[in-house]
Amino acid sequence: MAQDGIASDLGRLTVVPGARPWPRYEVDAETWEGVARQLGQGHGDLLSLWGERDCVHLALRAPDISTPTIFSLRIENGGFPSVGRHHPPAIRLERAVLDLYGHVPDGMPDVRRWLDHGAWGVRAPLGANEPAEPSDPADYDFLPVAGRGMHQIPVGPVHAGIIEPGHFRFTANGETVARLEERLGYVHKGIDGLLTDTDLAKAVRVVARVSGDSTVALSFAFARAVEVALDIEVPKRAQMVRGIMAELERIANHVGDIGAICNDASLTLVHAYCGIFRERVLMACDIAFGHRLMMDEIVPGGVAKDLTFDGIRAIVGAVEFVATGFPEIVRLYDATPSLQDRTATTGIVSRELVTRWGAGGHVGRASGRNFDTRRDLAYAPYDDSPPDVPSYTAGDVDARVWVRIREVEASLRLLRPWLAGLVEGAHRADMPTISEPREGVAMVEAFRGDVLVWLRLTAEGRVARCHVRDASWFQWPLLEAAIEGNIVADFPLCNKSFNCSYSGHDL
Amino acid sequence: MRTLLFKSLFAEPVTTDAPSASEAALAEVGAVLEVRARRLFGRSVSIREIDAGSCNGCELEIHALNNAVYDIERFGMKFVASPRHADVLLVTGPVTHNMKVALERTYAATPDPKWVVAAGDCACGCGVFEGSYAVIGAISKVVPVDLHIAGCPPKPIDLIKGLIALIDKATTPSRLVAGRIRS
Numbered sequence: 001m002a003q004d005g006i007a008s009d010l011g012r013l014t015v016v017p018g019a020r021p022w023p024r025y026e027v028d029a030e031t032w033e034g035v036a037r038q039l040g041q042g043h044g045d046l047l048s049l050w051g052e053r054d055c056v057h058l059a060l061r062a063p064d065i066s067t068p069t070i071f072s073l074r075i076e077n078g079g080f081p082s083v084g085r086h087h088p089p090a091i092r093l094e095r096a097v098l099d100l101y102g103h104v105p106d107g108m109p110d111v112r113r114w115l116d117h118g119a120w121g122v123r124a125p126l127g128a129n130e131p132a133e134p135s136d137p138a139d140y141d142f143l144p145v146a147g148r149g150m151h152q153i154p155v156g157p158v159h160a161g162i163i164e165p166g167h168f169r170f171t172a173n174g175e176t177v178a179r180l181e182e183r184l185g186y187v188h189k190g191i192d193g194l195l196t197d198t199d200l201a202k203a204v205r206v207v208a209r210v211s212g213d214s215t216v217a218l219s220f221a222f223a224r225a226v227e228v229a230l231d232i233e234v235p236k237r238a239q240m241v242r243g244i245m246a247e248l249e250r251i252a253n254h255v256g257d258i259g260a261i262c263n264d265a266s267l268t269l270v271h272a273y274c275g276i277f278r279e280r281v282l283m284a285c286d287i288a289f290g291h292r293l294m295m296d297e298i299v300p301g302g303v304a305k306d307l308t309f310d311g312i313r314a315i316v317g318a319v320e321f322v323a324t325g326f327p328e329i330v331r332l333y334d335a336t337p338s339l340q341d342r343t344a345t346t347g348i349v350s351r352e353l354v355t356r357w358g359a360g361g362h363v364g365r366a367s368g369r370n371f372d373t374r375r376d377l378a379y380a381p382y383d384d385s386p387p388d389v390p391s392y393t394a395g396d397v398d399a400r401v402w403v404r405i406r407e408v409e410a411s412l413r414l415l416r417p418w419l420a421g422l423v424e425g426a427h428r429a430d431m432p433t434i435s436e437p438r439e440g441v442a443m444v445e446a447f448r449g450d451v452l453v454w455l456r457l458t459a460e461g462r463v464a465r466c467h468v469r470d471a472s473w474f475q476w477p478l479l480e481a482a483i484e485g486n487i488v489a490d491f492p493l494c495n496k497s498f499n500c501s502y503s504g505h506d507l
Numbered sequence: 508m509r510t511l512l513f514k515s516l517f518a519e520p521v522t523t524d525a526p527s528a529s530e531a532a533l534a535e536v537g538a539v540l541e542v543r544a545r546r547l548f549g550r551s552v553s554i555r556e557i558d559a560g561s562c563n564g565c566e567l568e569i570h571a572l573n574n575a576v577y578d579i580e581r582f583g584m585k586f587v588a589s590p591r592h593a594d595v596l597l598v599t600g601p602v603t604h605n606m607k608v609a610l611e612r613t614y615a616a617t618p619d620p621k622w623v624v625a626a627g628d629c630a631c632g633c634g635v636f637e638g639s640y641a642v643i644g645a646i647s648k649v650v651p652v653d654l655h656i657a658g659c660p661p662k663p664i665d666l667i668k669g670l671i672a673l674i675d676k677a678t679t680p681s682r683l684v685a686g687r688i689r690s
Binding site: 117119120121122125129137138157158160161162163164165185186187188189190191193194202205206209210211212213215256269272273275276278279282286292293295328332335336501502503 | 521556564566569570575590601613638639662
């Protein structure tokens with residue numbers, strides 16, 4: 001096995017026909033393990049790892065390969081060589097594969113159940129699907145703690161605010177957090193199962209509800225995966241409307257987050273104004289698209305409804321409202337020492353960690369990892385209008401706020417020419433009929449980072465399998481690192497500065 | 508900050524006008540509520556939100572209830588951190604098997620009299636997650652529900668209309684049954 005990169009192994013592999021736009025290779029266990037080692041040595045980013053009944057896939061990108069690539073391995077003897085053993089970002093993904101399909105990742109350091117809390121009544125629901133005795137949901141082997149003066153604080157799953165459920169097991173020495181261990185999976189709805197052997201119309205609706213705050217980005221990725229699989233050319237007008245929707249979703253989430261982070265540090269004035277900015281954007285979306293969160297509005301082929309002149313006018317009004325009021329809030333954030341005292345140097349994530357995890361979005365970009373799907377794996381309409389991607393290195397809560405601030409400003413700059421210059425034309429292309437199975441994959445930059453959707457369609461146009469990978473898979477683990485050494489009271493600030501998706505992760 | 512505070516004092520309020528209670532919600536809630544709420548609580552209601560499996564879309568709209576535009580605190584409704592302080596449980600999501608125990612315990616920890624509001628299509632009837640091994644279904648399969656507010660997600664205005672109906676009916680004389688809701 002070559003030591004100098006993944007590309008050197010590709011030449012002798014056979015490409016799976018019909019996989020687009022990235023090549024997919026069916027490999028043997030030795031090659032799979034070699035790829036895992038390469039990832040472990042830092043020669044590439046893991047984009048995702050997911051299972052099917054009889055095989056397991058991983059997607060990656062590497063500097064020495066011109067395009068992201070998928071590797072597939074048939075399951076033999078009920079297992080596969082663990083990637084997580086070499087490359088920690090794969091660990092939770094493999095635990096999920098084990099829970100859902102029963103495929104054992106050989107050599108994996110952590111084989112505790114992750115999504116399976118023993119409450120389904122079955123084990124390996126998408127694999128053997130055998131009946132299983134329910135077990136106590138609180139029965140989970142948290143990491144052992146040793147040392148004088150340590151105490152544990154269990155938080156969740158139900159949290160004190162209006163927020164999704166998850167469990168955080170803090171080990172603290174006085175006020176200082178010595179360790180945080182997360183336990184997630186509480187909102188696991190069986191989405192992989194619902195996206196296996198189903199019709200396209202149902203799949204579209206399920207994907208839109210993987211994570212409500214990213215419904216536009218997820219639907220965008222799903223639509224693009226279908227379009228690349230079916231060779232559909234999306235009309236230019238539809239591409240621009242999609243871009244408008246994606247940036248509106250980004251702005252609405254970012255201003256909401258900035259307000260919420262400041263609220264957790266008691267600067268409620270910023271929270272109040274940001275709430276008004278977000279509300280203006282959502283109201284404009286309601287007028288323009290018929291839904292405040294724009295759910296179900298991006299569909300394969302284009303957009304569900306055309307954007308009317310009244311819709312454009314409503315969006316322009318919201319854009320100008322935010323553009324006028326936002327700078328003052330930014331100045332306030334910047335000029336309040338008591339707030340800076342809370343956010344600066346709190347919750348630092350190192351560059352080394354975000355690089356290893358391939359963490360995207362504001363988590364990666366605040367710690368020096370400057371990847372943005374809109375620029376680095378460009379897709380319409382960003383291929384004509386690449387966004388300005390902010391880059392900060394402090395890696396603290398403050399940096400994650402500044403990344404959002406700059407991205408709001410960049411989104412406003414992207415929106416204006418699209419709104420002013422929206423081309424005429426169709427808002428949706430027709431769906432072709434196909435006669436053989438097709439595969440497609442796409443990545444989109446959601447507000448919290450890159451999301452990936454991979455799917456296989458049958459010859460009848462049904463969805464044989466669809467996998468959705470939210471950005472949170474590569475951000476949740478880093479929250480455990482961010483809070484180390486900080487006081488417990490700063491956890492809400494750190495957690496809010498990440499704003500990972502529970503539902504997007506739990507699937 | 509002082510400049511912004513000063514400007515805010517003299518700015519036009521952005522808060523929407525109070526809506527009237529939704530007809531459908533009044534009809535449903537009318538059958539099941541009791542009179543003691545007004546005597547016990549005046550017109551104020553403490554709400555505990557529980558996500559029993561949602562996609563977080565409903566949570567976003569519930570958050571909006573507390574912004575300056577909808578401002579539900581002006582109706583006497585506030586969100587509380589503990590179920591022990593709550594009168595109303597506002598529950599979202601198709602109940603996942605993994606959240607069943609947490610939902611039941613939170614319900615049990617809420618002192619009587621209490622009301623449960625199921626918010627969103629998934630909470631009312633499973634939504635798009637119907638048929639999954641991982642979900643139980645509507646909230647009413649796990650705990651008794653007093654009010655359903657449909658929507659995917661329900662708009663803040665619909666949430667307010669439903670909650671106002673809940674409070675209105677809590678103040679109307681009806682069958683009084685030992686501090687608990689009976690249909």
